[in-house]
Structures are given as C-alpha cells and as structure tokens.
C-alpha cells in the first residue's frame with residue numbers, strides 16, 4: 001500500500017510566513033505542501049511555482065464544485081500547473097467528476113507533463129452526523145454517505161478521495177486496492193481539535209490504512225513547526241508502532 005509523507009497545509013496569507021515555514025519544512029522526509037484557497041486567492045499560480053522551485057511537491061486544494069463545463073475548463077488550467085494532487089467535491093455528481101478528470105488530463109497534456117491526481121472530497125472532516133441530518137437533510141449515515149461518494153468517484157475514473165481516516169476501512173471494502181484515501185482531520189494526542197469533528201492521531205491514521213495525512217495548524221501554529229512535523233511524520237511513517 002502506498003503511504004505518502006505527510007502533507008502540510010500552509011493555511012497562511014503572508015509571504016514571509018510561507019518562506020519561514022518552507023525553510024522549517026526543508027527536512028527529510030520532505031512533506032508535500034498543500035496550497036489551499038487562502039494562499040491561492042492571495043497569490044495565484046505564482047505561489048505554486050515558488051513552492052515548487054523551493055523543491056516541494058504541491059497539493060492544490062481548491063475543492064471545485066460547479067457545473068461540469070466550468071469545472072472542466074478550470075481543471076484544464078490547474079492541469080497546466082504541474083501540481084501533484086488537486087481536489088473536487090464528490091457532491092457535484094458523476095458528470096462533474098468526469099468533466100474535472102477530463103479537464104485535468106487535457107491541461108497536463110497540453111503542458112506536456114504528468115496529470116495531477118484528482119481527489120474527491122466526500123464529506124468534510126468538519127461535518128458530523130448532526131450537521132449531515134439536521135442541516136444537509138441527508139437520510140443515510142455519515143459513513144454510508146462517504147462510502148457511496150467513494151464508489152461514485154472511483155466509477156467516474158478518479159484515483160482517490162479525501163475522507164476522515166475513520167472511514168478508510170469502510171471505503172477499502174468497496175474500491176480497488178490502489179484507490180487512495182487521503183485524510184485530513186489529524187490531531188496529535190495533545191493537540192486542540194479546532195473546527196475538526198472526525199479526528200484521529202497520526203498513529204491511528206496509519207493503523208487505519210490512510211495513504212496520506214493532511215496536517216495544518218498542529219504544525220503551522222506550533223512554536224517549533226519543524227519538530228512538530230518530524231514527530232507527526234515519524235508517527236505516521238513508522239512500520240512498527
């Protein structure tokens with residue numbers, strides 16, 4: 001099973017902070033850097049290039065959710081950026097997922113590079129059963145909804161999903177072994193939960209079969225981001241814990 005080095009979410013909007021964090025994270029195993037909406041809306045494709053030039057792979061997490069034509073055209077632009085991973089919302093439906101995948105491949109082809117892996121967000125890790133039932137008025141359980149979105153994403157030709165590590169075993173039961181489960185909602189034992197609802201520790205994520213963890217604040221808001229990253233990476237990557 002593929003296990004990637006941890007992905008660090010750089011949810012900041014200050015170039016000075018980006019520079020300091022990249023310097024702190026220039027260690028082995030080298031993390032992938034996640035550029036989310038905050039950083040991308042501030043600095044655009046230039047920030048992706050800057051992070052790549054500093055020697056990091058980039059996960060561009062823009063969670064597209066729109067009509068298929070718009071998603072395909074936008075994914076074509078993303079496909080030209082040379083990022084490793086990018087995201088779309090599974091709730092947009094099969095036609096939108098297929099359009100996204102097509103757009104991404106056509107962008108990569110026109111740039112002469114490898115296409116990014118497109119991951120579908122199943123249910124955000126900040127959602128719990130209460131929100132699902134009382135606010136989204138969904139009548140199945142959270143894990144059933146995540147499992148069903150994973151099947152939909154695989155059928156649409158996507159290589160993986162974003163979910164909580166709590167749902168990985170359930171997803172594995174219904175998809176091909178190579179299907180990727182990338183899991184945010186990671187909190188070391190003594191970390192604050194913040195707005196995340198479906199959390200696990202890095203050790204639990206490994207034990208549950210996550211292919212890659214996404215960690216933001218426990219690293220970026222730590223007094224020692226390098227040490228926080230290294231501890232999390234050791235917990236997640238170690239074979240014998």
Ligand SMILES: O=c1ccn([C@@H]2O[C@H](COP(=O)(O)O)[C@@H](O)[C@H]2O)c(=O)[nH]1
Nearest residue numbers: 009036123124125184185214215216217
């Ligand atoms: O379901 C999801 C999808 C994406 N995210 C993103 O991951 C990071 C998590 O940051 P923390 O500071 O570790 O909570 C963040 O960028 C989210 O946009 C997610 O949390 N859950």
